Amino acid sequence: MSAKKTLFDKVWDSHVVRSIENGPDVLFIDRHMVHEVTSPVAFLGIKNRGIPVMYPEKTFATADHNTPTINQHLPVEDPLSANQLKMLEQNANEYGISYWGLGHEKNGIVHVVGPEYGITLPGATIVCGDSHTSTHGAFGAIAFGIGTSEVEMVLATQCIMQTKPKSMRINVEGTLNFGVTPKDVALYIISQLTTSGATGYFVEYAGQVFRDMTMEGRMTVCNLSIEMGARGGMIAPDQKTFDYVKGREFAPKGADWDRVMAFWKTLPTDEGAAFDKEITFNASDIEPMITYGTNPGMGIGISNGIPSAEAVEGGVATYKKSLQYMDFNEGDSMMGKSIDFVFLGSCTNGRIEDFRAFASIVKGRKKADNVTAWLVPGSHKVEAAIKEEGILNILHEAGFELREPGCSACLAMNEDKIPPGKYAVSTSNRNFEGRQGPGARTLLASPLVAAAAAVTGKVTDPRELMQAERIA
Amino acid sequence: MAYDKFNILTSTAVPLPIENVDTDQIIPARFLKATERKGFGDNLFRDWRYNADDTPKESFVLNNPKYSGRILVGGKNFGSGSSREHAAWAVYDYGFRCVVSSFFADIFRNNCLNIGVLPVQVSPDFLKTIFEAIDQDPNTQLEVNLPEQTITLLSTGAQEQFDINDYKKSNMLNGFDDIDYLLNIKEGIRSFATDRPL
Ligand code: SF4
Secondary structure, three states: OOOOOOHHHHHHHOOEEEEOOOOOEEEEOOEEEEOOOOOHHHHHHHHHHOOOOOOHHHEEEEOOOOOOOOOOOOOOOOHHHHHHHHHHHHHHHHHOOEEEOOOOOOOEOHHHHHHHOOOOOOOOEEEEOOHHHHHHHHHOOEEEEOOHHHHHHHHHHOEEEEOOOEEEEEEEEOOOOOOOOHHHHHHHHHHHHOOOOOOOEEEEEEOHHHHHOOHHHHHHHHHHHHHHOOOEEEOOOOHHHHHHHOOOOOOOOHHHHHHHHHHHOOOOOOOOOOOOEEEEEEHHHOOOEEEOOOOOOOEEEOOOEOOOHHHOOOOHHHHHHHHHHHOOOOOOEOOOOEOOEEEEOHHHHOOHHHHHHHHHHHOOOOOOOOOEEEEOOOEHHHHHHHHHOOHHHHHHHOOOOEOOOOOHHHOOOOOOOOOOOOEEEEOOOOOOOOOOOOOOEEEEEOHHHHHHHHHHOEOOOHHHOOOHHHHO | OOOOOOOEEEEEEEEEOOOOOEHHHHOOHHHOOOOOOOOHHHHOOHHHHEOOOOOEOOOOHHHOOOOOOOEEEEOOOEOEOOOOOHHHHHHHHHOOOEEEEOOEOHHHHHHHHHHOOEEEEOOHHHHHHHHHHHHHOOOOEEEEEOOOOEEEEOOOOOEEEOOOOHHHHHHHHHOOOHHHHHHHOHHHHHHHHOOOOO
């Protein structure tokens, strides 16, 4: 046994149908998720070629990107969105693909529902025409976003052609400080690596912080892998992973379960396996994070000031353009900046744990008058848990409303757009210019920071509002 | 979807010396509602190109008649962000066949190669040289030679090699898609798929 393998190698190598010399590998795909925005042209492609979907049972369709988050029982008003949704339904029906459309009990954001129903599995290859497919890596799967041409390839042949990326291991050792969440860990890593620091790599997250993390937290971290340029990120499956998956609707059962478990237990990286790059951070260096610029790498600990242009890597002109868009100045403190909107949701932070965290701070307080808050569960299942756990009552008492599931203001394809010039503290994943609406200004942060902003109307350190026993 | 073969492209270039140009800038999400692949070029760089009232922003390079061509030259880390292939479609549909930068985001690079836009990665120094040459003379011609894997500034002869794997290169030269290849090995895929654990 000479070759010591990484988790990534083991999963990748077991899916290579063939390798092309001086070219890519043909990679077999176990699970394919589709949504309304990046799939219609792919379906059109196979239709024009007159070929079927090769394995319809391996593709799952949900509507999320441009669905409204209020009055979902009514017809979708925007004709273009309505048309895309109709096309997805037609395509799914025509090709025999599971379809969870608007109003379906399993409907929700593609990366939230996949894990909820056991579609996401350790050791699997999972793709979707959405870059945050990296979320599913939390289970020890190779999961990454693909383009529409590749969606067509998967529909037609269940394979895509990929050059094997380089490998990077990111260790975070120690235990997290009070008030520091998985989102902060991810934003911290991106701020250290920059948005292109992991381009060309597939990342494995290792170390005590990730071992201690819940599955939800691991999903948040893996979700954000793409924001440092990585194709994806993954975490070795452990007992927590298996317990999460077991019994879910599409997960293997009985003898099949035993068979996959035997495989899954072999997956963790071998002791001594080599990575192309390895980086280690200390958990104790991380505090609640917030972004101040127009890419997710422009983040700082919430008590710090905005860095000066000279202190950051990359072009000074680009940096200044970014601060100008945000109407911030070098050296400004983030704390105390007035904000207009709060968005809790997205495939990054739209799971039940995120709503629990948000509720832990707003409980017994009131929404600030100057804040419009959009609280959007990632799925109907999350929505149901919010109600069952009594979180909805806490939110209502504090003056918040709950919306219906979907991507919502994460990419603002539906009506949920932050108006030009307004500031939003958002638990989503991208603060690009105009991402949350033309001219919108986004501050990315954790659900705790979002909650603190929602009740104070400004950027506030959540630790000031938290009592130790609340999060114990 | 098949595309035109790519061999040697000689053209003036449009400079966009901004870093981290993300796909939300290349094509904002609200223009992703089409169900067919057409018309995306009209909305390329929409929010940098047009004011809210749809009048062109004169300061933006695509609205400057001095600059034109089939080559787009962008700053470092071009195409980061979302996986939307629409970004590559918009670039192609506008009329670009080649994007030059010192660094590309992975998915964008893949998407370009899949639809017939050639991403050419050059050294930061060469990128600077190109920007300076275009700045001095907007009619500066670049030659992108795929068979030789070279990019040349025709005014000075300055040249660099670029990387592309043999497989993608032959696809671009012939206008082939990956899907054509995959469909040809479908039986092999089917036998691979039998008796998989998942
Ligand atoms: S929530 Fe945002 S990032 Fe996640 S799938 Fe939807 S649009 Fe993409």
